[in-house]
Amino acid sequence: MPNKKYMDEHVLLHTLRIELMNGKVLLYNIDGYRKEELENWLKARTDDLMEFSDDFLSFYASPDRMAFVRIAAIKLLIFCWDAAVTVPEPSQYHDHFEVTSTFEEELLIPAVIILLRQDPVPLIFSDLDPDTNFLGIDEESFSRDHFLKGGFISLPDEDGEQNYIPVTNIDCLEVARSFIYPDDMWEEMEEMRKIEDNKN
Numbered sequence: 001m002p003n004k005k006y007m008d009e010h011v012l013l014h015t016l017r018i019e020l021m022n023g024k025v026l027l028y029n030i031d032g033y034r035k036e037e038l039e040n041w042l043k044a045r046t047d048d049l050m051e052f053s054d055d056f057l058s059f060y061a062s063p064d065r066m067a068f069v070r071i072a073a074i075k076l077l078i079f080c081w082d083a084a085v086t087v088p089e090p091s092q093y094h095d096h097f098e099v100t101s102t103f104e105e106e107l108l109i110p111a112v113i114i115l116l117r118q119d120p121v122p123l124i125f126s127d128l129d130p131d132t133n134f135l136g137i138d139e140e141s142f143s144r145d146h147f148l149k150g151g152f153i154s155l156p157d158e159d160g161e162q163n164y165i166p167v168t169n170i171d172c173l174e175v176a177r178s179f180i181y182p183d184d185m186w187e188e189m190e191e192m193r194k195i196e197d198n199k200n
Contacts, residue, residue: 030061038059055070060177066181068170097115111133
């Protein structure tokens with residue numbers, strides 16, 4: 001097992017495999033810390049006496065993405081037995097929806113990808129700025145009953161027209177982290193996490 005200093009300087013990536021009811025398979029790279037957090041979250045929900053409920057599974061995935069997957073859309077979730085890959089800067093992205101492109105050898109990933117129930121073609125939003133198109137939602141949003149049943153995600157399309165997508169129809173929302181957590185907030189959260197990890 002690598003020591004904590006080594007893990008802080010490198011990212012230990014694992015593969016999270018999510019098989020959806022519609023047959024689609026989602027693969028995400030998650031680091032060792034978040035794998036442990038997610039496993040603990042799942043283990044807590046194997047207790048039938050739990051006093052909480054969630055409609056969405058949410059997590060941070062490399063490189064720099066947030067994913068929200070409706071639990072009712074999941075057939076199976078697996079932490080693969082692959083050997084964790086150690087990389088200084090994670091770059092591999094699994095293009096589940098065949099929506100990426102390249103420009104001068106740089107991989108272009110849409111800022112927001114939304115998979116709706118019973119629709120194999122995802123909604124894609126690419127030309128967005130996190131400052132002007134900040135979503136204003138986070139993990140807590142997806143645990144609020146009124147938002148789940150009657151809320152909307154609002155995003156402009158490439159023509160500048162505003163789109164409103166009902167949350168109740170969303171099976172998977174994948175978004176660049178900066179649209180959920182701005183850089184300054186994210187850096188503060190990461191610093192707090194490191195302090196907490198060093199206590200343990």
